[in-house]
Structure formats: structure tokens, C-alpha cells
Amino acid sequence: MAILEIKNVTKQFGGNLVVDNISIDIKKGEFFTLLGPSGCGKTTLLRMIAGLVSPDSGQILLDGVDITNLPPEKRPLHTIFQSYALFPHMTVADNIAFPLKMAKWDKSRIDAQVNELLEDVQLSQFKDRYPHEISGGQKQRVAIARSLVDRPKLLLLDEPLSALDARLREHMHMELVKLQEETGVTFVYVTHDQHEALALSSRIAVLNHGTIEQLDKPDIIYSKPKTHFVADFLGKCNLLKAEVLATTTDTVTLRVASGIEFSIKDPASSSYQIGQIGWYSLRPEKLKLSAENTFDATNLSVIKSKVNGYYYYGNDTLYELDLGNNTKLQVMAPNHTSDGVKFFVDNSEIYVAFDPEAGNFLDTSSC
């Protein structure tokens, strides 16, 4: 059952449509992420859930109750922003205890609950320190503990880790997932960081210009992007302009770069028109390279190409191939061979192969 129902919610600021008729059902216990570029409306949507901004139209229901017009303090949820917003004159333990004191819990119950949370966020030994005596990462852990201590129905998090360095952020990712699982509190998390979204979420809504481009599980968002925007926004992706040459019930023959033809598997193939133009999206790590044409052409599409350049990343090397007609193809090749790395040098001829299910045809109506 959905704990949070966002129904046809719209918001304009000064004539700009910032959130455009968005509907989302979020399930109880989910780690749900709103992902999108700067200015796409993530924070505005989150602030409407929190009650800090009123929608122009639409409805928001929490646990079946219409909260659209409920003031923020009456909503059984908490919000964490990038800044820590701890009470500077209170110790770590008192900061965490604050919501329970406000709710008039008994002192013994408060102590037990606070100690449990302190253990969960690994801050027991810092309980008597003040916020200025702990690090940024520790402050954010206190803020998270304080937001979970009274077990809200919902925790809203707006880029809560963006002030932390990359290493600490990764550590906090694992802690957040653990805390979310342990407490069972439903999280709605906002980020513009695709890696963060993929690593943390049960489901992701990818937002662009105030609308949802795709809502799916992380692995589907990554491997089966539905639009040009989603394919491009998440990770590296080749997007080749492609023409439909022929279709069968489950395959499409495409032509890219004016001359290269291949067939792919696609359950939606019967809905395409011959001559239709779209995009073929193909992740660089789905391609295989070889100096000789040793690939099994009955099962793979094989293209003869030329190396345009490469970038060594340590564990992988990213090659750029030239398909002609101003079309480039990126290939990520792993470097885990025991006999060291052998590079394909610039201008050498090369064969590149991929599986009929490796990529996706995106029809232009979705681009």
C-alpha cells in the first residue's frame, strides 16, 4: 500500500511551471529518490510534501489522510537539508532527544530511545559533546538520528550529504541504507547525483523540467532507460541516431551513421514504423573489442571501426571509436588481464561487437 500519494501536483513560480502535474505513489518502507539536474523541481516537490510550499493544484495524502492543507508542524514527518541545523547549545544526546521531549515522553523512555539511536549512528562516545566539537559527517549523523528518534511516517532528505567529502559520503551511504532498513521509516531522498541515487534507492523518479521522465528500480533505470534524457543523465551512454529499416514481432533492424545496419531484440518492435527515426542507446561497457574479427557473428552484431583515442582509468580504459559520418562510439574495456594492459592504439582498425539485447531503441516521441 502507498504511504505517500502525490496526485497531479503542480506548482508555478512567477509564471514558470516548476512542478508539472506530478503523480507518484510511494510505498511504506521504501527508499525513494527524486533524481534530476539542478532546477528541475526536486526541492520544490519535497517542500510541498513537507508543507513548506503549497501546491497550486493537486493533492498529497499521507497514510490515506489528505495533508495538502495541513501546516508543516502537524505533519508526521521530518525534513533534513544540506545544512545540519542542530541546536548549538545542546549536546549531541539532547539534540537527538529534543523531538521526544517536545512529545512529552518519560525521561526513562527518552534515554532508552536516544541511546539506541546513538548506537545506530555510532556516536555513543560523542553523546556529551556539543555540535561545534564534532565533524561535519558526525553532525549530519546527529541530524539523521534526531529525525528518526520519534519514528516519523516519512523522512524527507534534501541532498543531505552534499557538504561531505567523497569518502565520507560513500560511508554515509551505507549507514543510511542500514538505518532505513533498521527503522523501517519511509525515506524520500533528493539528489542530483546519479551514483548516489543508484546506490541507495529502492526506486528512482528521474525528473526533468518538472515532469517525471522515468520511474523505476535503479537497475531498470540504468539498463533500460526510456528516454534520451534518462540515458544521457545516468552514466555514460552512446546515443546513436537510428532509422528503423525492418521489424519482426520481437526484433528491429536499425541503420546508424548512414551505413551501419544491425538487428536488436525489442518487445515493442511491432509499434515502430519503417523509416521512423529514433535513438539507439548503448552503454559503453556492453561492447567488446578485438583487433581481429574473432566474434561469433550469428549471435552478435559486429562492426568494423577505427580507434580515435582512449582514456586510461586504471581498472578500465575508455576507447572512442569512429563509425564514420561524424558518429563516435565509446567502449569501456576492463583491464583485469593478468599479463598487464594492452592498448588499442589510435587509428588502428578494430572490431566492436555487441549483443542484440545490449541496448535499447528509443523512439523520438520520447526524446
Ligand SMILES: Nc1ncnc2c1ncn2[C@@H]1O[C@H](COP(=O)(O)OP(=O)(O)OP(=O)(O)O)[C@@H](O)[C@H]1O
Ligand atoms: N520560492 C521561489 N520563488 C521563485 N522561484 C523559485 C522558488 N523556489 C524555487 N524556484 C525556482 O524553481 C525552479 C526549481 O527549483 P528547485 O529548488 O525545486 O530545484 P532543484 O531541482 O531542487 O535544484 P537543485 O538541484 O539546484 O537544488 C528553479 O528554477 C528555481 O529558481
Ligand SMILES: [Mg+2]
Ligand atoms: Mg534542490
